[in-house]
Amino acid sequence: MTTTTASETWRPPPEFAAQLRELYGLDCPPLWGTPRRPEWPSLGPQACKVMRALGFEPMPWQRYVLDVGLEIDPATGLFAHREVGLSVPRQQGKTQQILALMTHRIAAWQRQNVVYAAQTRGMARQRWEDEFLVTLEGSDLARRIRARKSNGNEAILWTRTRSKLGITANTEKAGHGPALDLGVIDEAFAHEDDRLEQAFSPAMLTRPMAQLWWASAGGTEKSVWLNKKRAAGREVIEALWAGGPRPSVAYFEWFAPDDLPRDDPATWAATLPALGHTVTEAVIRSELEKLDPGEFDRAYLNRTRKAAPPSDPNVPKAAWPGLADERSRPGAELALAVEVSQDRTTSTIAMAGLRPDGRVHLEVIDRRAGTDWVVPAVVRLRQLHDPVAVAISAAGSPSSSLIDDLVAAGVRAPEGDEKEHPLPGHLVVMRTGDMVEASGQMADAMTQGTVRHIDQAPLTAAVNGAMTRPVGDAWVLDRRKSLADVSPLVAAVQARWALLTRGPLVRDDYDVLDSIY
Structure with missing residues (x-):
């Protein structure tokens, strides 16, 4: 008998995938994603130029996310989206895209305050120094920046604009002080509450071009903030395709529904937008062999890892x-x-x-x-x-x-x-x-x-x-x-x-x- 079970996961209309293929050559569309408005201008191409100057060729999925996330409302001249959420599996190029986004911001505007947050302040400091700063100093942009490394006062300064890229801790006091133009919450799976968002938001109120970007692979049941954001993002996209109003939130999520087998390359092709660009099937298969299934699902299929259920002795x-x-x-x-x-x-x-x-x-x-x-x-x-x-x-x-x-x-x-x-x-x-x-x-x-x-x-x-x-x-x-x-x-x-x-x-x-x- 042929199984007719339908997937319980919502699917976007086929014209969405057709648009991404036509505009970007993207064959791995997100399951939930804000569509591009080609008639609206965007600063995405400028961010991609910065990404190339940093030494990274933007992949189709990165160009798409930057184009939509940095769309400009022609009626106001402001960003169309005050918040941009990105939920994508590991090793897909998220960090390089975030660096390009932040570097573009401090290079393009005067006196911008950009703040980056990760799991902890220590992790943010490590990524800021070992990845962001090292990449900038090794790129064609090195002569345009200077670094301030004193503990508690870290910043990458763009000398011409006097804009800065700093870091913060995951506390209620994060973001307090100067007005905030761009806040980036990375590795959102590690945040168990919304204290960081609540700290960032008031600092953005007076900045007309302010944006909050958050990004993460899948988390666990303890990832309260991420799970809430993912649920809200899905609702936004589904309502949008149902004919609802265009929201001020852009959302992108690559995800493998539970009915797709984890060991099938077709599942990987539908879930990993960097596959065939910077990631190979051989690498993913190696990860499958060495990781336990729950962790593989979280990291590479973007599924929420759930605690093992308690055992009932009656059910074998x-x-x-x-x-x-x-x-x-x-x-x-x-x-x-x-x-x-x-x-x-x-x-x-x-x-x-x-x-x-x-x-x-x-x-x-x-x-x-x-x-x-x-x-x-x-x-x-x-x-x-x-x-x-x-x-x-x-x-x-x-x-x-x-x-x-x-x-x-x-x-x-x-x-x-x-x-x-x-x-x-x-x-x-x-x-x-x-x-x-x-x-x-x-x-x-x-x-x-x-x-x-x-x-x-x-x-x-x-x-x-x-x-x-x-x-x-x-x-x-x-x-x-x-x-x-x-x-x-x-x-x-x-x-x-x-x-x-x-x-x-x-x-x-x-x-x-x-x-x-």
């Missing part, structure tokens, strides 16, 4: 990876199941199919937002695949609201004598006792290796985040306590149980008919 999560088989396919006999997430934002249709070797193939075959699509999809799948049964949870579960609609659409429960001799496609309404039985059987099947799956992200995430609650001396999956949306696993549990309990009854019924005719 450790067995799940060994049950993956990308070539697994179901046989002709299969069952479907429907489940809705606890918050009703997402619905899942899962399938369990009997393989020729006797194992049970598990698969999420459709998963989308909302619930309005579920009944038509079940009707269509029922017509296409003639399942032995369609399972759904009884009253009290999120999916039980769909029972009446399924019945009205012809997916009804067996009645009378049909209970002993059910027809294919009958609705199976699973009650608490059924779920207890089905949950325990699934745990045994995982331990004994009698199920197989194709390592789909929603199902694997549900297994890893699954928690249980007691029912008497047994247990069932707990939708509320689980650390992920467990509905894909609940649906798989139901589909497997329906396949193994209803399949024999349907087969026996056909055997009786065969003997008569």
Whole structure:
């Protein structure tokens, strides 16, 4: 069966990628990115000239970000964006771009105050001295600057404009003092609160061309400020493409959704904009081999690294990876199941199919937002695949609201004598006792290796985040306590149980008919 699971991640319209390819030759567009307004002037090309003078040839993605980030509103003559956010994987050229941005600012305007911040003041000082200053002193721009290295008073001074590039600490007092023209918060993943932004913002109020730039690869669950900024940036871009107003915030994020495999070069090509320029596949593969998966995902796929979930002894999560088989396919006999997430934002249709070797193939075959699509999809799948049964949870579960609609659409429960001799496609309404039985059987099947799956992200995430609650001396999956949306696993549990309990009854019924005719 062909999997039809849609990615849960929003995608920009195709014209966005077409624009970036046409304007910049960029074949790796961000998943969330502010589009360029070609009719608006930009100081991006001047920043790119500075970058070349520093010894770096701007890559397509850097030219795009600088062009958009430094757009000028023709009506006001001011920068169109007061804030620019950049979330990009490691080793993509972020540091060189930031240096070009800051150098352009101190070179182009009189008496500018530019402040750079990193994880700590010590880290900012190290990058300022070992990378920024060393690069400037080794470039064609060396004769235009002088450096002040005294501790606490560090600055790179552009002699003609009397503008300076300094550093600051990650404290509430950072940015206090002179007005601030450009504030750069680098390595934003290390900032656990917004104290630095709150310190910078008041110092920018009186500066009409002031900008705040922040940049980072993915962080962890403790990266509160970065995660908040990423969520806000995504909302801004999605609203923009939905026809909303053009915001004063520009945002760019390269990111690999969880359904893209980390070891696939196609995933890297869609996520790493420097691939083929300053980074090779061989280097990324080497990083994959030496880093643990969570750290590789954070650094090179820009995913947020999450803490390992607490273990639930009832769910044999450790067995799940060994049950993956990308070539697994179901046989002709299969069952479907429907489940809705606890918050009703997402619905899942899962399938369990009997393989020729006797194992049970598990698969999420459709998963989308909302619930309005579920009944038509079940009707269509029922017509296409003639399942032995369609399972759904009884009253009290999120999916039980769909029972009446399924019945009205012809997916009804067996009645009378049909209970002993059910027809294919009958609705199976699973009650608490059924779920207890089905949950325990699934745990045994995982331990004994009698199920197989194709390592789909929603199902694997549900297994890893699954928690249980007691029912008497047994247990069932707990939708509320689980650390992920467990509905894909609940649906798989139901589909497997329906396949193994209803399949024999349907087969026996056909055997009786065969003997008569």
